[in-house]
Amino acid sequence: MPMLRHKGAEITYLEHDTFRIASGGVNVYTDPFKIAPQPVKADIVAITHEHFDHMNAEDLKKVLKPETIVIASVNCREALGSISAAEKVFVKPGDAVTRKGVSFTATAAYNTNKFREPGKVFHPKEYLGVGFLIDAHGTRVYHAGDTDNIPEMADLGDVSVALLPVSGTYVMTAEEAAEALRSIRSEIAIPMHYGAIVGTPEDAGRFGKLAAGAVVLEKEKA
DSSP states (O other): OOOOEETTEEEEEEEEEEEEETTTTTTESSSOOOOOOOOOSSSSEEEEEOTTTTTHHHHHHTOOOOOOEEEEGGGGTTTTTOOOOSEEEEEEEEEEEEETTTTEEEEEEEEEEOOOETTEESOOOOGEEEEEEEEEEEEEEEOOOOOOGGGGGSOOOEEEEEEEEOOOTTBBBBHHHHHHTTEEEEEEEEEEEESSSSOOOHHHHHHHHHHHBBBOOOOOOO
8 A cells, every 4th residue: 555544644655755744634745756746736845855866856846836835954955946935944953843734843864874985974964964753733754864773763752653764775774774663652664765766675575574563655656
């Protein structure tokens, strides 16, 4: 199944780190990438960082309407310069904003053991990439962004649904994501970040076997 219904929210997996979270008549998209044009347009788009598989202008335009609000990491400011939106809000870890009755708290997202070269991780903490804790009318969805298992995950509070990367290379492996889930108080966990750039459905399946409360969603057909 490509969609999960939980506590009044509908969470649909599109591709990579792209989800549509529908709740209370508000449609939130995360990190649009490699998706078909969407008949349901975004009220709000949340973008975790400026890498091309997360902040992608071509795919972002597939979900935009004139009223769309974009909430993005501060490192997306330049990449979003040519994008027309009703409002652009730039955040760093710890910032919180509320739009259309949905609250977004930017969370830390960074690497500890995924290196582009010795001593240099792909996503340094100072890069200010983010995840998002999205409170959609009582359903608290944690979109981890591109991250390893980091101490800040223990401070999220109760989470309804955790969306966790599992591909390895740039983010957590399935095993590391399952370990991270032990410190995340989440009822349900959904794997993401596989099959488009790196990682395979087998990574998601492995996470599904290792993690309590895991639900492996099919990707919505383009």
